[in-house]
Amino acid sequence: MTMISRVYRFLWDQSFYPILLSSLFVLVMFIGRAVLSERLAHRFLIWNLFLAWLPYIFSLLAVLLRRLLPRSFFPQLASACFGWHSSRMPPTC
Numbered sequence: 001m002t003m004i005s006r007v008y009r010f011l012w013d014q015s016f017y018p019i020l021l022s023s024l025f026v027l028v029m030f031i032g033r034a035v036l037s038e039r040l041a042h043r044f045l046i047w048n049l050f051l052a053w054l055p056y057i058f059s060l061l062a063v064l065l066r067r068l069l070p071r072s073f074f075p076q077l078a079s080a081c082f083g084w085h086s087s088r089m090p091p092t093c
Helices: 003-013 016-037 044-068 073-082
Strands: none
Touching: 003 016, 016 044
8 A cells, every 4th residue: 555545545534535625615615705795704714714624633643643653652641741640551650
């Protein structure tokens, strides 16, 4: 499996393409409305669309990190950052 097909499959599994298409549809509708009305009213909707993409992109990165990093990394990360101790991990003291 090539790298491009792996990226495509990852994005497909995360529903990236339907979300991208719906966002592009919203942009086309906004541009069409701006051209027909000759006004750029409701520009904040484009900003809101951008802000809506941010958590989705961060979640994609989190899923990607979860797949790439070893399974033992995340319990150790939580313990190191927040002082949480998993019942599966032996005490370090």
